[in-house]
Amino acid sequence: MSEKIKVLYIDDETDNLTGFKASFRTEYRVLVAENTIQATELLEKNADIRVVFCDQRMPGKTGAAFFEEIKTRFPLPVRILITGYADIEAVIAAINKGNIFRYIRKPWIEADIFSAIEEGNKFYLASSMLQVKNQELEEAYSELDKFAYSVSHDLRGPLTGILGAIDIAREMSDLKEIRELMVLMEKSVFKLDDYISSMHDYYSSRRGELKIADVDFNVLADELKDIYRIYTTTNKITFTIRVNQLESFRSDELVIKMILNNLITNAIKYQKKNFHDKSIDLDMSVRNGIAAIRIADTGIGIPENHFKEIFNLFSRATSHRSGSGIGLYNVKGALLKLGGNIDVSSVLDEGTVFTLTIPSK
Amino acid sequence: MNLSFIIVENVELDRYIAKKLIRNLAGGARVEIFGSARAALDHITAVSRNTPEPAIILLDLMMPKMSGGDFINQFEALPETIRSRYRIAIVTSSMNKAETQRLSKRDRVLTAIEKPLTHEKFAAFLAQIDGGFTGS
Numbered sequence: 001m002s003e004k005i006k007v008l009y010i011d012d013e014t015d016n017l018t019g020f021k022a023s024f025r026t027e028y029r030v031l032v033a034e035n036t037i038q039a040t041e042l043l044e045k046n047a048d049i050r051v052v053f054c055d056q057r058m059p060g061k062t063g064a065a066f067f068e069e070i071k072t073r074f075p076l077p078v079r080i081l082i083t084g085y086a087d088i089e090a091v092i093a094a095i096n097k098g099n100i101f102r103y104i105r106k107p108w109i110e111a112d113i114f115s116a117i118e119e120g121n122k123f124y125l126a127s128s129m130l131q132v133k134n135q136e137l138e139e140a141y142s143e144l145d146k147f148a149y150s151v152s153h154d155l156r157g158p159l160t161g162i163l164g165a166i167d168i169a170r171e172m173s174d175l176k177e178i179r180e181l182m183v184l185m186e187k188s189v190f191k192l193d194d195y196i197s198s199m200h201d202y203y204s205s206r207r208g209e210l211k212i213a214d215v216d217f218n219v220l221a222d223e224l225k226d227i228y229r230i231y232t233t234t235n236k237i238t239f240t241i242r243v244n245q246l247e248s249f250r251s252d253e254l255v256i257k258m259i260l261n262n263l264i265t266n267a268i269k270y271q272k273k274n275f276h277d278k279s280i281d282l283d284m285s286v287r288n289g290i291a292a293i294r295i296a297d298t299g300i301g302i303p304e305n306h307f308k309e310i311f312n313l314f315s316r317a318t319s320h321r322s323g324s325g326i327g328l329y330n331v332k333g334a335l336l337k338l339g340g341n342i343d344v345s346s347v348l349d350e351g352t353v354f355t356l357t358i359p360s361k
Numbered sequence: 362m363n364l365s366f367i368i369v370e371n372v373e374l375d376r377y378i379a380k381k382l383i384r385n386l387a388g389g390a391r392v393e394i395f396g397s398a399r400a401a402l403d404h405i406t407a408v409s410r411n412t413p414e415p416a417i418i419l420l421d422l423m424m425p426k427m428s429g430g431d432f433i434n435q436f437e438a439l440p441e442t443i444r445s446r447y448r449i450a451i452v453t454s455s456m457n458k459a460e461t462q463r464l465s466k467r468d469r470v471l472t473a474i475e476k477p478l479t480h481e482k483f484a485a486f487l488a489q490i491d492g493g494f495t496g497s
Binding site: 152161184188 | 378381456
């Protein structure tokens with residue numbers, strides 16, 4: 001076992017405390033308190049206490065009353081009352097109110113305490129796990145809320161635009177005018193398509209397991225050149241890729257491709273209009289077990305106050321271009337999965353540089 | 362009545378549709394177009410005192426940075442002399458009906474039209490405001 005279970009014992013008789021400590025200190029990490037004030041302080045300082053034993057009969061406050069008091073403030077530690085026969089009514093009341101997990105009869109024997117700690121620990125782990133799951137659920141729900149917004153904004157928005165365009169096209173007879181409308185409709189369709197592929201990336205990268213294999217960045221570079229040749233030539237963008245891979249590298253190639261595709265698509269999408277020297281520069285090198293990737297563009301840039309939030313879900317730094325606000329969120333999530341990192345630096349109206357590091361697995 | 366429209370919409374296609382429908386159904390109306398709520402609000406604040414005729418603002422809700430809701434909030438803070446020259450018609454594809462409903466009840470907001478904006482819907486809207494809005 002990696003770490004001892006932390007246990008707190010409260011009793012006004014110091015002899016009992018000493019005896020308890022002597023009996024269980026080898027198996028558990030034992031903390032003791034002579035009164036409930038000391039006990040509260042210890043609970044505050046030790047958030048990892050898993051089981052609390054408390055004597056029922058103490059001057060000032062009974063064990064049952066103390067447990068009732070700490071129940072909401074320190075909900076996780078499992079509460080066990082130690083008491084004699086005379087207090088059986090108090091014990092029953094405390095159990096029924098849910099204030100204690102179980103009780104141990106006084107004078108206790110070691111076997112009872114051991115079993116109480118082991119059982120209490122199981123209960124502690126189960127409820128901690130439940131708490132973690134609850135938190136995950138809450139996060140999932142808040143993501144779902146954002147998704148609902150995004151469905152009406154990013155899916156329904158372009159669709160209603162296209163429907164409206166069809167409606168006005170019915171009244172049009174001028175071919176030139178109709179063509180003009182088609183260009184705008186096409187943009188909306190591209191936006192929808194863009195959104196759907198990033199949603200796909202999002203869900204597959206969240207659920208999927210990593211498939212680790214050798215990654216050859218030279219092969220990857222050739223593929224990327226092929227994929228983006230048409231886009232870059234029609235948009236008059238100089239796309240250069242340099243690779244310097246001196247050793248083998250292991251990672252999930254599909255995930256790396258998804259990351260690069262997102263960054264390259266952004267670099268193409270956010271170029272300055274009417275700028276003559278458009279370029280995208282991709283540099284990939286592998287050294288000492290780390291792949292360092294740098295992608296620089298001559299685009300519109302990102303305002304500095306947006307650097308942090310661009311990786312958030314549905315965040316958009318610009319209102320002028322089509323974008324779903326999911327791409328960079330996916331990139332960040334994928335890099336976390338690979339154990340990598342991403343940094344951004346940018347100058348408005350000059351360009352953006354993304355720097356990535358990915359460790360070999 | 363001499364109508365005047367201000368389109369506040371971040372999506373190019375939707376701006377085009379609104380402009381076209383105004384041309385088709387409200388012939389001689391003046392149209393001003395803004396791609397963001399901020400730009401529209403700045404314009405209104407700057408020129409409003411000299412605007413000869415009252416204008417109807419066709420307001421999209423889901424816009425980045427400053428939403429249609431934010432626009433309405435800031436519009437309400439403007440002086441009465443400016444506000445009285447405008448009426449707002451919300452045009453949205455939002456599926457958050459409750460929010461749209463709430464916003465459509467705000468001061469100076471005439472109605473909420475669900476996208477897609479079509480000849481039929483826009484004609485019905487024009488019939489609804491016909492003679493009913495002359496500024497105040």
